[in-house]
Amino acid sequence: MEHTLHQERRDFLRKVSLSAGGMLLGFTLFEDLSAQTGKGHVIDGVHHDFNSYLSIAADGSITIASPNPELGQNIKTSFAMIVAEELDADWSRVTVVQAPLDTSKFDRQLTGGSGAVPHSWKRLRTAGATARQMLIAAAATTWNVPASACTAENGYVIHKASGKKSGYGDLVAIAAKLDVPTDVPLKNHKDFKLIGKPIRNVENKNIVVGKPMFGLDFYRDGMVYAVVQRPPAFGSKINTVNDKAARAVQGVVDVVRFGNNVAVIANSTWSAMKGRKALEITYSADKALESSSDHADIFSKLMDSANARMHRKDGDVNAAFKSASKVIKREYECPFVPHNPIEPMNFFADVHADKVELIGPTQTPGSARRAVSDLLKIPEKNITVDITRLGGGFGRRLKFDYVVEAAEISSIIKKPVKVIWTREDDMGGGSYRPAVRYRFEAALDANNNLTGYKLRGVGMNAGAPTRENNFPSGSIDNLLIESLDHNSPITTGAWRAPITNFLAYAEQAFLDEVAEAMGKDPVQMRLDLLQKARTNPAGPVRYDIDRMESGHQCLFFSCILCRPDL
Amino acid sequence: MPVYSLNINGKVQKVDVASDTPLLWVLRDNLRLLGTKFGCGVGSCGACTIHLNGNATRACLMTVSSIGTGKITTIEGLSAKGDHPLQLAWDEVDVPQCGYCQTGQIMTAAAFLKKNPKPTLEQVETAMNGNLCRCAAYHRIREAVLVASQKTK
Ligand code: FES
Numbered sequence: 001m002e003h004t005l006h007q008e009r010r011d012f013l014r015k016v017s018l019s020a021g022g023m024l025l026g027f028t029l030f031e032d033l034s035a036q037t038g039k040g041h042v043i044d045g046v047h048h049d050f051n052s053y054l055s056i057a058a059d060g061s062i063t064i065a066s067p068n069p070e071l072g073q074n075i076k077t078s079f080a081m082i083v084a085e086e087l088d089a090d091w092s093r094v095t096v097v098q099a100p101l102d103t104s105k106f107d108r109q110l111t112g113g114s115g116a117v118p119h120s121w122k123r124l125r126t127a128g129a130t131a132r133q134m135l136i137a138a139a140a141t142t143w144n145v146p147a148s149a150c151t152a153e154n155g156y157v158i159h160k161a162s163g164k165k166s167g168y169g170d171l172v173a174i175a176a177k178l179d180v181p182t183d184v185p186l187k188n189h190k191d192f193k194l195i196g197k198p199i200r201n202v203e204n205k206n207i208v209v210g211k212p213m214f215g216l217d218f219y220r221d222g223m224v225y226a227v228v229q230r231p232p233a234f235g236s237k238i239n240t241v242n243d244k245a246a247r248a249v250q251g252v253v254d255v256v257r258f259g260n261n262v263a264v265i266a267n268s269t270w271s272a273m274k275g276r277k278a279l280e281i282t283y284s285a286d287k288a289l290e291s292s293s294d295h296a297d298i299f300s301k302l303m304d305s306a307n308a309r310m311h312r313k314d315g316d317v318n319a320a321f322k323s324a325s326k327v328i329k330r331e332y333e334c335p336f337v338p339h340n341p342i343e344p345m346n347f348f349a350d351v352h353a354d355k356v357e358l359i360g361p362t363q364t365p366g367s368a369r370r371a372v373s374d375l376l377k378i379p380e381k382n383i384t385v386d387i388t389r390l391g392g393g394f395g396r397r398l399k400f401d402y403v404v405e406a407a408e409i410s411s412i413i414k415k416p417v418k419v420i421w422t423r424e425d426d427m428g429g430g431s432y433r434p435a436v437r438y439r440f441e442a443a444l445d446a447n448n449n450l451t452g453y454k455l456r457g458v459g460m461n462a463g464a465p466t467r468e469n470n471f472p473s474g475s476i477d478n479l480l481i482e483s484l485d486h487n488s489p490i491t492t493g494a495w496r497a498p499i500t501n502f503l504a505y506a507e508q509a510f511l512d513e514v515a516e517a518m519g520k521d522p523v524q525m526r527l528d529l530l531q532k533a534r535t536n537p538a539g540p541v542r543y544d545i546d547r548m549e550s551g552h553q554c555l556f557f558s559c560i561l562c563r564p565d566l
Numbered sequence: 567m568p569v570y571s572l573n574i575n576g577k578v579q580k581v582d583v584a585s586d587t588p589l590l591w592v593l594r595d596n597l598r599l600l601g602t603k604f605g606c607g608v609g610s611c612g613a614c615t616i617h618l619n620g621n622a623t624r625a626c627l628m629t630v631s632s633i634g635t636g637k638i639t640t641i642e643g644l645s646a647k648g649d650h651p652l653q654l655a656w657d658e659v660d661v662p663q664c665g666y667c668q669t670g671q672i673m674t675a676a677a678f679l680k681k682n683p684k685p686t687l688e689q690v691e692t693a694m695n696g697n698l699c700r701c702a703a704y705h706r707i708r709e710a711v712l713v714a715s716q717k718t719k
């Protein structure tokens with residue numbers, strides 16, 4: 001993840017219009033890192049390059065549009081805080097609205113990769129500070145005093161000398177007519193009033209009374225409910241479907257097959273669930289299906305394979321192990337793990353011949369729309385996506401299989417439909433963190449010095465299951481990191497901090513074992529290794545030694561804070 | 567289909583559903599009381615917790631035909647203005663992350679505090695044990711229950 005801010009365009013923030021007596025500033029929250037569209041975007045009928053906006057209404061209320069889906073990372077609160085800080089706004093008057101998918105305004109509308117706040121930090125601050133400066137200028141003009149004699153505080157511009165005071169809402173009509181200043185100074189961190197303080201989640205009051213806001217809470221009159229039977233094993237295919245009993249269930253209105261799936265459509269969730277239970281489907285498979293015991297065997301074979309990919313080799317590992325007086329060897333294994341966000345997968349779709357409406361919880365609305373467009377051959381511009389709050393994501397909702405499913409079913413039955421996955425569906429047929437097994441070996445010489453280190457990682461659809469430059473690489477003279485990956489039919493997906501989450505645990509658990517074998521305090525042992533990496537490194541050192549040393553009470557030497565390259 | 571008269575949040579509501587329909591889906595699909603959440607449907611997560619005659623109960627496991635004249639309270643009926651001591655404490659302690667599990671957590675805690683208004687931390691842990699929070703806001707959940715218990719006279 002790129003954390004540095006891109007070169008700001010001097011004109012990244014422009015006034016768009018005077019809307020309903022308020023002030024609307026458009027600015028660029030995300031730049032498309034992958035592709036520049038090169039075409040102008042439209043806000044309020046005016047072509048601009050913006051993808052977010054800050055509006056201040058005549059009643060003093062302040063709104064910013066957040067393109068990022070909210071799944072509990074609290075982006076709705078943090079974005080608002082950053083703007084309000086520089087704007088010196090009255091915090092209670094600031095809201096963030098969830099923007100619908102809109103590629104005419106937003107370039108990179110997704111939640112993933114922990115990048116939103118680092119990326120948007122300066123842009124949000126600049127937007128707030130610019131609006132503040134314009135409001136001050138508006139007050140100064142009205143009062144006929146120099147702007148430098150005015151200050152802003154808690155939603156007011158104040159002229160101390162005369163005691164004049166005006167609320168932001170009263171100033172926006174004038175401010176909106178002023179030119180947008182450039183090179184607006186930002187606050188010194190020590191002057192922050194909101195940032196750095198514990199500010200509560202802006203949705204708390206709605207959450208604790210059970211206000212509908214999640215995807216599953218979306219209902220529309222006339223919609224039907226679909227529960228889908230997907231293949232019970234990866235690689236199995238439908239042979240026969242007998243839906244007689246399912247159709248007889250009260251409330252079931254249709255049963256449709258699409259691909260390897262059978263959807264039961266009903267006029268209530270419960271009827272759809274009951275209908276699905278009544279389906280009789282037989283399956284076959286072209287190849288033998290993989291089981292967990294197969295996976296264990298595959299891992300064991302890969303552990304002994306001569307065809308590993310070598311990621312890093314320092315010194316002479318074989319010599320170190322040959323001359324070792326003690327070898328410590330440990331294995332750590334983690335199976336496929338589902339994400340299991342507590343709100344099960346669901347999505348609403350209403351497909352017509354030439355347009356589609358999609359509503360629900362997704363981390364990647366843009367990709368979901370593209371996939372639906374590809375499937376239905378309906379242009380993206382005719383497909384709308386509204387993003388609800390997500391009852392957790394953890395990477396599961398980076399995938400949009402359930403969105404496409406809803407669209408496909410609606411296109412077949414020609415009705416608005418909400419697809420609902422059960423908990424079992426999510427556990428059994430979804431998306432998993434790749435299974436991995438690690439074998440660590442450490443060589444100690446006669447004086448209990450750590451002279452050799454080997455890590456072999458094997459995975460299922462893990463890509464490279466190791467990270468060769470994690471600590472302790474660079475702190476041990478003879479080191480070998482290698483991996484192998486098995487291509488499994490089991491579908492996998494990014495699960496928070498892919499690979500590193502379990503690898504970090506395994507690495508640190510192993511180092512504790514090594515410390516014990518060496519008879520050393522486990523923290524001191526790590527500090528000694530860091531010292532070695534600093535003074536006499538073996539190969540490149542890619543972690544921040546200072547940071548790791550200063551924070552040695554931190555358990556996770558491999559986490560993102562110590563690994564700016566992640 | 568049979569018609570059931572249910573006493574929910576002090577109001578009698580009539581629903582016409584199959585007799586084996588879980589209360590959870592009656593609340594959600596028929597009555598649009600959407601604060602009661604679907605998390606697992608098998609009694610394992612607690613997201614659907616409501617009160618039946620004052621006892622915390624899983625709405626996903628209770629069929630509509632088994633309720634009879636029992637008094638049901640959902641999160642929507644816990645307080646008139648969202649100001650039950652637990653709801654206030656939940657905001658004060660800033661408990662919610664994604665927020666999806668929280669109404670169920672509050673309903674479990676509310677029934678518990680009625681029976682044990684001044685619990686110890688250990689008792690809170692035991693009482694809240696069956697309500698899962700996938701975002702793992704457990705520390706704050708416990709703290710908020712204790713904060714609420716101090717608010718309650
Ligand atoms: S939905 Fe009822 S306990 Fe999970």
Ligand code: FES
Nearest residue numbers: 664665699700701
């Ligand atoms: S807040 Fe997300 S599951 Fe509890």
